[in-house]
Amino acid sequence: MTDSADAPPRRQKAVGKRQRLTAAAARVLHEQGLERTTIADIARAADVPAGNVYYYFKTKDELVEAALAEHVSHLKALTDQLDQLPDPRERLKGLVAAWIGQRDTAARYGCPTGTLASEIGKRAEGGLDLVAGHVIRQLLDWAERQYRELGMADPEGLALTLVSAYQGMSLLANTLRDPEIMTREGDRLTRWLDTLS
Amino acid sequence: MTDSADAPPRRQKAVGKRQRLTAAAARVLHEQGLERTTIADIARAADVPAGNVYYYFKTKDELVEAALAEHVSHLKALTDQLDQLPDPRERLKGLVAAWIGQRDTAARYGCPTGTLASEIGKRAEGGLDLVAGHVIRQLLDWAERQYRELGMADPEGLALTLVSAYQGMSLLANTLRDPEIMTREGDRLTRWLDTLS
DNA sequence: GTCTATAGCACGATAGAC
DNA sequence: GTCTATCGTGCTATAGAC
Numbered sequence A, B: 001m002t003d004s005a006d007a008p009p010r011r012q013k014a015v016g017k018r019q020r021l022t023a024a025a026a027r028v029l030h031e032q033g034l035e036r037t038t039i040a041d042i043a044r045a046a047d048v049p050a051g052n053v054y055y056y057f058k059t060k061d062e063l064v065e066a067a068l069a070e071h072v073s074h075l076k077a078l079t080d081q082l083d084q085l086p087d088p089r090e091r092l093k094g095l096v097a098a099w100i101g102q103r104d105t106a107a108r109y110g111c112p113t114g115t116l117a118s119e120i121g122k123r124a125e126g127g128l129d130l131v132a133g134h135v136i137r138q139l140l141d142w143a144e145r146q147y148r149e150l151g152m153a154d155p156e157g158l159a160l161t162l163v164s165a166y167q168g169m170s171l172l173a174n175t176l177r178d179p180e181i182m183t184r185e186g187d188r189l190t191r192w193l194d195t196l197s
Numbered sequence C: 001g002t003c004t005a006t007a008g009c010a011c012g013a014t015a016g017a018c
Numbered sequence D: 001g002t003c004t005a006t007c008g009t010g011c012t013a014t015a016g017a018c
Helices: A013-032 A039-046 A050-056 A060-082 A088-101 A103-109 A112-121 A129-149 A155-175 A180-195 B013-032 B039-046 B050-056 B060-082 B088-101 B103-109 B112-121 B129-149 B155-175 B180-195
Strands: none
Touching: A013 A039, A013 A050, A013 A060, A013 A103, A013 A112, A039 A050, A039 A060, A060 A088, A060 A112, A060 A129, A088 A103, A088 A129, A088 A155, A088 A180, A103 A155, A103 A180, A112 A129, A112 A155, A112 B112, A112 B155, A129 A155, A129 B155, A155 A180, A155 B112, A155 B129, A155 B155, A155 B180, A180 B155, B013 B039, B013 B050, B013 B060, B013 B103, B013 B112, B039 B050, B039 B060, B060 B088, B060 B112, B060 B129, B088 B103, B088 B129, B088 B155, B088 B180, B103 B155, B103 B180, B112 B129, B112 B155, B129 B155, B155 B180
């Protein structure tokens, strides 16, 4: 009777819950911010009983770390897809297009990693600072690679300018509650990429 | 005996305390962030007894509003000074130079208004959203005026690009804990202003 | 493995003495 | 006007039943 058909699932379910909690953490932390999000908020969004969270994550910080890893995973999926394009310039333009496509979310909640990194930076305990910096650097490194493939001078500086522009337009779109800012600045970046030689 | 020399100050001191609380709120909210800053933190920084704060500000939100007003005041002082320069282009370059001058603070705590606006945006109650947007718009409007005086096309878009670049480089400098990012991106903005015609 | 109950603490705000 | 004491709330994290 340990595996009867209508018995509630017992084995392997732990993985599903952990994954659901990770995804919910990424989403809710983005929407509500680090300090205003409680463990209970994340548990509710993941449809997991509140007290049960601590079986999967010993502290709130571990949940935040999982959320950051989730963002890395999303970013990797996007860049892997863009890497299939033959022209590095088109890859960079594809990245900008993806940012523009997220304009409504950006206007509502800002950049997922940018706003989270900013809040992490305000904390006294610097445990997660390195992790947050690592996520941003992931994007910087990918962009730098594209510029280098294009044979540009100072690919690192160009990557910095691109990612910085993204963070800036996300923050302004969020503060002014105007998704059109993403479109306007995104189009400008696209033209900039076209004129680069 | 109501005004003997060694009596503790009684009258007019309220103004001094309110001002000290406002200045302390601006500083501590920038350093610690909105949600991690307690009334007691601000009171301690202003050298005012904790419970006394509520005589001057009925809620924490009123303190935040005062801090935002303080940032407007700082910005106004800077632009008033820059407005004395005859050339609008030099005024804009002066603004960028001021940003670079604040590079260490930006690397530690980010842009004072940008990080605060970001945290305000995460709250459910949207009472301070408009105030935060107003502060950013103040800077946008000033920059737009300079571009217009220079006879540029799309002065509003150019202002958006400039302020967006500032927010972006502040966030990256903060996340990566590297003030040199402010210098590199600031110099790039200065060159950009020079080539604009 | 799963979930409940609650300990332990920190915060915003208030009541009221001085 | 100034300050203290404290209330009520909501959080993280844990102890322990099932």
